[in-house]
Amino acid sequence: MRGSRAHWLALLLLVGACAAPPPKPGTTPLSREQSLAAAQRNGFQLTGRVAVKYDEKNFSGGVRWEHNGSSDDIWILAPLGSGVARIVQDANGITLTTNEQKTYRAHNAESLTLEVLGWSLPLSGLQYWVLGIAAPRSTAQEQRDSQQRLAHLNQDSWEIAYLRYKPEQESGMPARIMLSRGDLQINLIIDDWMISPLEQ
Numbered sequence: 001m002r003g004s005r006a007h008w009l010a011l012l013l014l015v016g017a018c019a020a021p022p023p024k025p026g027t028t029p030l031s032r033e034q035s036l037a038a039a040q041r042n043g044f045q046l047t048g049r050v051a052v053k054y055d056e057k058n059f060s061g062g063v064r065w066e067h068n069g070s071s072d073d074i075w076i077l078a079p080l081g082s083g084v085a086r087i088v089q090d091a092n093g094i095t096l097t098t099n100e101q102k103t104y105r106a107h108n109a110e111s112l113t114l115e116v117l118g119w120s121l122p123l124s125g126l127q128y129w130v131l132g133i134a135a136p137r138s139t140a141q142e143q144r145d146s147q148q149r150l151a152h153l154n155q156d157s158w159e160i161a162y163l164r165y166k167p168e169q170e171s172g173m174p175a176r177i178m179l180s181r182g183d184l185q186i187n188l189i190i191d192d193w194m195i196s197p198l199e200q
Contacts, residue, residue: 030197032149032165032172038195039131039173043068045194046130050076051187054119063188067127074123087113089123119184122158129153129160130188132174157181171195 030038044067051060061084062077072089078099086097087109094112097103106112109123125135132150134140140155145162149172153160164176173193179186 029169030171030195031168034197035171035173035193035195036131036133038198041198042196044131046190047192048188048190050189052119053185054183056183057118065130072123072127085117087121087123094123119186120181121186122156122179122181125156125158126179129155129158129179130174130177130190132162132165166190166193 045065047062047064049060050063052058062075064075064077066073070089070091072087074087076085076087078084084099088095088097089109094106094109095103096106096112096116098116104112104116106115110120113119113121122129128135134142134150134153134155138156140153142150143152145151149165150160150162152162158179158181161178161180162174162176163178164174166173166175171193173190173195175190177188177190179188
C-alpha cells in the first residue's frame with residue numbers, strides 16, 4: 001500500500017492545474033435560489049480543479065463530480081482528461097479505483113482516501129458544503145456575507161471558507177471553496193455547474 005501511495009503522488013504531481021471537461025450547457029440559467037433548490041432535490045454535476053496540501057506535500061488536478069441522492073461519482077483527472085482516481089459512493093459503500101485498476105473499499109470516504117491517497121476527503125459533509133450550506137446532521141457555526149451567503153463555516157472539525165461565488169445570472173453557486181483541518185488544506189475551484197431545474 002505504501003509503495004502504491006508513492007506512485008500515486010508521483011502521478012498526481014504531474015496533473016497540474018488542469019480543468020476537467022465542461023458539462024453540457026444548461027438550457028436556462030438559474031438564480032442561486034433556484035439552483036440550490038434544484039441541486040438539493042435533483043442532485044448536481046460540477047467540473048473544476050482541486051489542489052491539496054498535507055504533511056508538507058501537495059498536488060493538484062482536475063475534478064468531475066456527479067451527485068445524485070445518496071450516490072456520488074468523483075473523478076480526479078490528469079491533463080488530457082484520463083482518470084487518475086475514481087471514487088464511487090452508493091448503497092454498497094465506498095470504492096476508490098486507481099488508474100492501475102486497483103480497487104479499494106471502505107465504509108466511508110474519509111478513511112478510504114486517507115488510506116489510499118494520504119489525506120481525507122470529507123464527502124458526507126462536502127455534498128452540502130459545496131452548495132454553500134451546512135450539513136444537516138450536526139451543529140455548525142456560520143458567518144454570512146452582505147448578500148446572506150455563507151462566507152465561513154465551522155462544522156465537524158472542518159473550517160470552510162467561501163472565497164468566491166458565481167454571478168447570480170450564472171447560478172450564484174460557490175466558485176471557490178477552501179477546506180482545512182489541521183495541516184490538511186483542500187482548495188476547490190468550480191469552473192462549471194450543471195443543475196437540472198425543478199419541474200414546474
